Amino acid sequence: MIKIKVPATSANVGVxxxxxxxAVSYYSTIxxxxxxxHLVITGSPKEFQNENNLVYQAFVKGCQFxxxxxxxxxxGIETNVPVxxxxxxxxxxxxxxxxxxxxWYDDAISxxxxxxxxxxxxxxxxxxxxxxxxxxxxxxxxxxxxxxxxQYHVSDKLHFVAMIPDYEVSTHAARKVLPTSMxxxxxxxxxxxxxxxxxxxxxxxxxxIHVACDDRMHEPYRAKLIPDYSQAKNITEQLGGTxxxxxxxxxxxAITADEKSADQLAANAKAAFPRWNVRKLAVDSFxxxxxxxxxxxxxxx
Ligand SMILES: Nc1ncnc2c1ncn2[C@@H]1O[C@H](COP(=O)(O)OP(=O)(O)O)[C@@H](O)[C@H]1O
Ligand SMILES: N[C@@H](CCOP(=O)(O)O)C(=O)O
Numbered sequence: 001m002i003k004i005k006v007p008a009t010s011a012n013v014g015v016x017x018x019x020x021x022x023a024v025s026y027y028s029t030i031x032x033x034x035x036x037x038h039l040v041i042t043g044s045p046k047e048f049q050n051e052n053n054l055v056y057q058a059f060v061k062g063c064q065f066x067x068x069x070x071x072x073x074x075x076g077i078e079t080n081v082p083v084x085x086x087x088x089x090x091x092x093x094x095x096x097x098x099x100x101x102x103x104w105y106d107d108a109i110s111x112x113x114x115x116x117x118x119x120x121x122x123x124x125x126x127x128x129x130x131x132x133x134x135x136x137x138x139x140x141x142x143x144x145x146x147x148x149x150x151q152y153h154v155s156d157k158l159h160f161v162a163m164i165p166d167y168e169v170s171t172h173a174a175r176k177v178l179p180t181s182m183x184x185x186x187x188x189x190x191x192x193x194x195x196x197x198x199x200x201x202x203x204x205x206x207x208x209i210h211v212a213c214d215d216r217m218h219e220p221y222r223a224k225l226i227p228d229y230s231q232a233k234n235i236t237e238q239l240g241g242t243x244x245x246x247x248x249x250x251x252x253x254a255i256t257a258d259e260k261s262a263d264q265l266a267a268n269a270k271a272a273f274p275r276w277n278v279r280k281l282a283v284d285s286f287x288x289x290x291x292x293x294x295x296x297x298x299x300x301x
Contacts, residue, residue, distance in 0.1 A: 002032040002103045003291045004096045007134065007284040008081045009088035010162075010253050011126040013201070014213040014244030015193045021137050023130035023284040024160060026087065028079035030055060030096040032104065035074035043077040054093035058121060062101025065117060066108050082277070084168035086247030091127035094118050095288050099132075103290045119147050127247065134287035136201060154283045155204025159262035161254040162246065163232050163269045164277040169225050174248035177221045186216045206257035210242045213255075219245050226250050228273065235272060239265045 008026040012018070039056060041049040048054075055075055063070045083089045098117050102109035109117070111132065118128035125139040125147040136152040182190075193212045200208035222245055223229040229245070232252045236243035241256040254269075256262045262280055269278045292299045 001293050002100050003293065004030050004032070004099050004103070004288060005290075006030070006092045006095050006099075006131050006288045007286075009091055009127045009130045009247070010086070010160075010251075011088065011247040012215075012218065012244070013136070013197065013253075014219065014242075015190060015197050015215045015217075016126070016138065017190075017215070017217040018124050018126055019138055019140055020194065020198070021088075021126040021130040021139070022154070023134045023137075023287055024087075024162070024281040025284050026081055026162070026279065026281055027284075028077070028081050028089075028092045028096070030078070030092075030100070031074075031076040032059070032100040033074045033076075035072045037074075038072050040074040041077065042075070043079070048077075054090060055097045058094045058097025058118075059101050060097075061117060061121065062098040062109060063105070065113070066101065066105050068101075068105050068108075071104065082164060082168075084170045084250075085164050086169065086171075086245065086249045086251040087162070087164070088127040088131060088247060090171070091118070091122055091131045094121045095128055095131045099288050099290055103292060115147050115149070125149070130284075130287065132287045134285045135283060136198070138198060152198050152202050154201050157204030157257055158201065158206075158209075158283075159256050159259055160281045160283070161236075161241075161256070161262050161266050161269065162277075162279050162281055163235075163252045163254065163273070164279070165226065165228060165250040165252075165273070166275045166277075167250055169222070169249040171248040174218075174222050174225060177225065178218055179221070182217065189214075189216055204257065206240070206242070206255070209255055213242045213244055215244070218248075222249055226252070231272060232269065235268045236265060239268070241265055 129137040197212040236254040
């Protein structure tokens with residue numbers, strides 16, 4: 001059996017629209033096993049238990065890339081990461097399927113190839129890159145459509161609290177509300193703030209994180225899709241934290257510089273939104289990991 005563990009990702013990190021992404025300590029585990037039937041999928045909502053399942057599509061893409069037959073397979077999806085909440089559930093599926101195809105055929109897909117294939121499937125590199133590599137990644141597609149990536153360290157001083165609403169925002173819908181162009185002044189604002197944000201996260205400088213995390217590209221438009229945006233932001237800022245919309249929402253991610261504030265923030269958010277999933281998270285620095293086992297015995301990781 002092949003077991004693939006993939007971290008959730010928080011894309012954009014406020015000011016890095018479509019280029020920044022952070023892997024966080026919230027995981028899905030997906031298993032792949034031999035099967036006598038063509039395809040068996042367990043653990044996923046009924047609507048996804050068919051050939052259109054994104055995990056299976058990515059598995060097929062990986063096999064085809066390697067010019068290998070697509071085997072009969074039993075896929076078990078164990079996921080806590082909710083769908084359409086801005087935590088990269090689709091990237092998890094894509095990365096898991098491709099990685100499993102690679103492991104199935106003796107690790108035949110290199111990390112660089114994995115990054116290219118996953119970006120092709122997802123359409124943008126900001127979630128799949130940290131899901132594969134871990135940590136905070138900045139990525140863009142070069143003129144040959146190849147992802148170019150730099151990883152940043154994130155200071156251990158920082159604490160993250162994900163406030164995950166009990167309602168979805170689909171990435172497709174959240175991209176439709178964005179304007180098609182922006183002014184030169186806004187572009188300057190965005191580039192400068194994004195550059196400062198990466199360094200501020202590396203330093204754990206909560207003041208600079210707060211001033212840098214002022215987005216003009218997507219957050220003002222997407223905030224309207226999240227009815228509780230202002231209240232969540234107030235809860236965060238009352239404790240000196242900084243909040244941004246994770247990916248395309250609906251999750252809002254708070255960053256604080258000390259554990260006590262993170263605990264208090266999580267408690268306040270839970271009290272204000274009892275039906276939400278509020279979780280303290282750390283940065284995941286490994287990205288996707290795999291394990292191969294036979295009759296319960298681990299053969300290799
Ligand atoms: N367990 C799953 N099985 C199959 N597909 C899934 C699963 N989880 C998520 N997906 C796919 O990912 C899509 C959600 O992606 P998206 O709207 O980008 O939200 P997110 O922010 O969670 O990535 C779903 O519509 C579905 O196609
Ligand atoms: N850059 C994308 C990121 C979408 O992330 P997701 O986790 O919501 O799928 C965007 O902002 O549209």
